[in-house]
């Protein structure tokens with residue numbers, strides 16, 4: 001029996017067919033050959049566990065590829081959000097909330113452009129992935145729009161749906177910034193932090209818009225709830241200020 005004999009039943013793993021990532025590949029036969037050269041072929045052949053434990057081929061994703069994957073996911077998310085925000089603005093009743101959605105639409109268009117610029121600088125395409133999470137969140141936003149509710153209560157539903165989207169974006173940008181830092185991509189860190197701080201500022205505004213909407217709903221006897229700003233939002237604001245300071249960016253919050 002030889003090392004490369006198929007009868008060894010060596011496990012082989014392939015990249016998931018749905019993945020859009022470019023996988024690096026390690027030739028484990030070559031690795032085994034190198035081990036053989038180092039310790040002597042007789043020892044390798046004596047120990048049949050060595051090739052059985054090692055796969056003939058393996059896939060490795062680099063940190064850079066993970067970063068590009070995250071950028072593509074964000075690009076899909078932001079693109080979907082640009083289509084959803086006009087619908088939220090149309091469905092909102094409170095003028096401040098309506099204006100808030102419109103303002104964030106303009107910011108979101110910039111977020112899309114920033115990812116395009118980042119990918120272009122990295123000589124990568126921003127397309128090729130669909131963010132399933134955002135598709136689900138947008139669907140929930142549509143449910144809020146379609147809900148048979150008073151204007152005040154509908155505003156509360158829209159705010160809740162929009163805050164879910166912002167929190168998702170905050171998580172995604174935080175991860176992307178962490179990856180960009182580990183890759184030493186300083187310009188990317190600055191660009192992504194600019195977007196992150198705008199997402200946090202939007203979440204804070206939504207939390208503030210929640211107060212009058214909740215107050216009106218309580219007054220009209222629809223709800224019995226306490227008014228107050230989300231403590232999570234305060235944590236986000238602190239994080240935004242710290243990150244903005246780190247990259248020398250003026251925090252919008």
Ligand SMILES: [Fe+2]
Nearest residue numbers: 078108111169
């Ligand atoms: Fe965004």
Ligand SMILES: [Fe+2]
Nearest residue numbers: 166169199202
């Ligand atoms: Fe956003």
